[in-house]
Amino acid sequence: MGLINFLAYLAIMMGIYGILSLSLNLQYGFTGLANFGQVAFFCLGAYISTIIVLVFKMPFIFGLLGGMIVAGFFGYVISIITANLKEDYWAIVTLAAAEIVRIFFLNEDWVVGGGPYQGGSFGIGGIPQPLRSLFSAYTYPFFYLAIVLVCLLATYIVINTLTQSPFGKVIKSIREGDNLPLALGKDVKRFRMKVMAIGGSFGGLAGCLWAHYHGFVSPNQFLPLETFIIWAMVIVGGKANNKGAILGAVIIMIFYNSTRFLKDYIPIEEVTLASLRMVAIGVLIVVAMLFMKEGLIKEKKTIY
Amino acid sequence: MLKVEKVYKSFGGILALNGVSFSVESNTITGLIGPNGSGKSTLFNIISGFYSKDKGEIYFNGKKIVGLESHKIAMLGIGRTFQISEVPEKMTVLENLLLAPKRQIGEGIFNVFLYPLKIKQENEQHLKKAYEILELVQLYNLRNEYAGNLSGGQKKLLSLGRILMSEPMLILLDEPTAGVNPILIKDLIIAIKNLRDKKGDTILLVEHNMKVISEICDKVIVLDFGKKIAEGRPEEIQKNENVLEAYLSGSSKSDVIHEDS
Numbered sequence: 001m002g003l004i005n006f007l008a009y010l011a012i013m014m015g016i017y018g019i020l021s022l023s024l025n026l027q028y029g030f031t032g033l034a035n036f037g038q039v040a041f042f043c044l045g046a047y048i049s050t051i052i053v054l055v056f057k058m059p060f061i062f063g064l065l066g067g068m069i070v071a072g073f074f075g076y077v078i079s080i081i082t083a084n085l086k087e088d089y090w091a092i093v094t095l096a097a098a099e100i101v102r103i104f105f106l107n108e109d110w111v112v113g114g115g116p117y118q119g120g121s122f123g124i125g126g127i128p129q130p131l132r133s134l135f136s137a138y139t140y141p142f143f144y145l146a147i148v149l150v151c152l153l154a155t156y157i158v159i160n161t162l163t164q165s166p167f168g169k170v171i172k173s174i175r176e177g178d179n180l181p182l183a184l185g186k187d188v189k190r191f192r193m194k195v196m197a198i199g200g201s202f203g204g205l206a207g208c209l210w211a212h213y214h215g216f217v218s219p220n221q222f223l224p225l226e227t228f229i230i231w232a233m234v235i236v237g238g239k240a241n242n243k244g245a246i247l248g249a250v251i252i253m254i255f256y257n258s259t260r261f262l263k264d265y266i267p268i269e270e271v272t273l274a275s276l277r278m279v280a281i282g283v284l285i286v287v288a289m290l291f292m293k294e295g296l297i298k299e300k301k302t303i304y
Numbered sequence: 305m306l307k308v309e310k311v312y313k314s315f316g317g318i319l320a321l322n323g324v325s326f327s328v329e330s331n332t333i334t335g336l337i338g339p340n341g342s343g344k345s346t347l348f349n350i351i352s353g354f355y356s357k358d359k360g361e362i363y364f365n366g367k368k369i370v371g372l373e374s375h376k377i378a379m380l381g382i383g384r385t386f387q388i389s390e391v392p393e394k395m396t397v398l399e400n401l402l403l404a405p406k407r408q409i410g411e412g413i414f415n416v417f418l419y420p421l422k423i424k425q426e427n428e429q430h431l432k433k434a435y436e437i438l439e440l441v442q443l444y445n446l447r448n449e450y451a452g453n454l455s456g457g458q459k460k461l462l463s464l465g466r467i468l469m470s471e472p473m474l475i476l477l478d479e480p481t482a483g484v485n486p487i488l489i490k491d492l493i494i495a496i497k498n499l500r501d502k503k504g505d506t507i508l509l510v511e512h513n514m515k516v517i518s519e520i521c522d523k524v525i526v527l528d529f530g531k532k533i534a535e536g537r538p539e540e541i542q543k544n545e546n547v548l549e550a551y552l553s554g555s556s557k558s559d560v561i562h563e564d565s
Contacts, residue, residue: 158417161416161417162413162416165410165411165416165423166402166403166408166409166410166411166416166423166427167410167411167412167413167416169395169399169402169403170403170411172392172394172395172399173392173395173403175392175394176392176393176394177390177392179354179386179390180386180390180391180392181375181403182353182354182373182374182375182378183352183354183374183378183383183384183385183386183390184375184378184383184403184404184406184466184470185375185376185378185379185406185470186375186411187373187375188375194413198413240394299394301396301448301450302396302398302399303396303448304398304431304447304448
């Protein structure tokens with residue numbers, strides 16, 4: 001039972017991070033937006049959905065949509081604020097924005113009604129899982145895995161369709177500078193806003209799935225480190241390739257969870273080993289940067 | 305069609321444009337020449353909205369365009385190329401062309417899912433047109449190559465082709481023949497002339513190649529130190545004292561201006 005449950009858990013995490021990675025890939029890989037605050041969408045999706053389902057007692061689907069809408073709107077707002085910033089400054093602002101979101105939920109426990117649900121630094125527990133009563137403790141993860149995979153597939157289809165459309169051509173041209181698309185009459189700021197809104201809403205979707213799977217959210221799960229794990233997925237898997245983004249999520253998640261097994265083979269303390277996994281991911285990024293700049297799966301050329 | 309009135313622009317202490325006025329009549333080719341640093345590119349950037357002016361007005365078909373964002377100016381029908389080609393490296397030659405048409409249905413995120421058939425049809429029309437343009441600029445065999453792998457001259461040709469795809473009413477060409485091989489320049493000259501004669505387009509071009517200028521331009525405007533120093537037919541310009549002075553800046557008056565390519 002242990003191993004198969006662990007595999008279900010791993011697959012669910014791969015699916016959720018796959019959505020995050022696809023979303024970042026749309027922003028960074030295709031549009032060139034160095035979003036260092038991807039975790040903000042993740043965090044917002046998780047919290048908003050939790051509030052809607054737990055506090056307002058609404059069905060899961062409303063939580064999911066609510067999380068997506070709020071996170072998407074947040075992405076839209078960020079892109080308005082940063083509309084005139086150059087790439088590096090842009091990255092700093094997104095990093096700061098993500099921290100603002102996290103610290104907001106850390107300090108403002110009233111957003112979950114305080115009292116019975118606590119919130120703030122204690123986090124929020126007891127988040128209901130969709131259709132939990134229909135399944136046993138043993139089979140439920142597989143049902144949840146199905147939900148996650150459907151969401152991953154939907155995300156893939158939407159983002160892949162967009163990137164192959166004329167919209168995709170415009171954002172790819174924006175990736176290499178604003179001048180050309182502007183000279184061709186493309187409203188670059190608006191395209192950036194759209195990308196941030198779509199990216200944000202899918203980030204929110206991942207957050208929602210994450211919260212309802214674990215049944216618990218807390219601000220320290222949404223540290224900037226999470227953003228960089230998602231970055232590692234895009235870099236290792238393949239920039240501007242949607243299949244690559246998913247592959248990256250799969251590989252990084254395997255690395256991330258490998259320590260559970262390594263402890264049986266390597267005589268290092270478990271705590272040390274857990275910290276070492278971050279080092280492993282760092283090494284993986286460096287190796288990817290040095291030996292396969294475009295990641296495992298290269299950007300696909302559109303051939304006519 | 306385009307009317308530039310007393311435009312001033314300075315960068316720090318340098319007066320790049322010092323009250324330049326001229327007009328471009330519809331269905332003509334107007335050349336803009338001048339020594340390096342005379343303000344030609346600055347003027348292009350102001351017309352297309354990439355720089356803001358300090359003073360002056362610019363009218364396009366009677367409408368004030370100064371102060372509009374550059375993408376809005378492009379939408380009004382002013383297309384431009386850049387002196388140093390702006391070519392998205394990781395897009396193929398054909399993709400570069402397909403990017404150009406304005407108001408594509410498939411540029412809206414919801415349209416992508418709502419009207420897949422219409423987008424496909426639209427795309428096929430654009431493809432057909434793109435193939436014709438590729439033949440014209442002789443890049444057909446390179447259509448599936450990444451634009452970043454093209455040579456400097458080929459990038460110039462691609463930029464020209466791309467601007468043709470976007471069907472502007474007024475085309476601003478910034479040194480379209482720089483780095484292009486002489487045989488191809490002849491084809492380009494014919495192509496640009498055809499734009500005027502067959503399609504009725506209007507063109508304003510910056511060019512250093514006097515042969516090109518004298519062959520295709522109806523009118524030439526000469527800038528020096530941000531001021532217009534001469535305007536007229538190409539053959540008049542070549543004899544103009546001020547122009548010779550500007551190009552030679554006081555040294556002996558050889559005939560550089562007649563053959564400098």
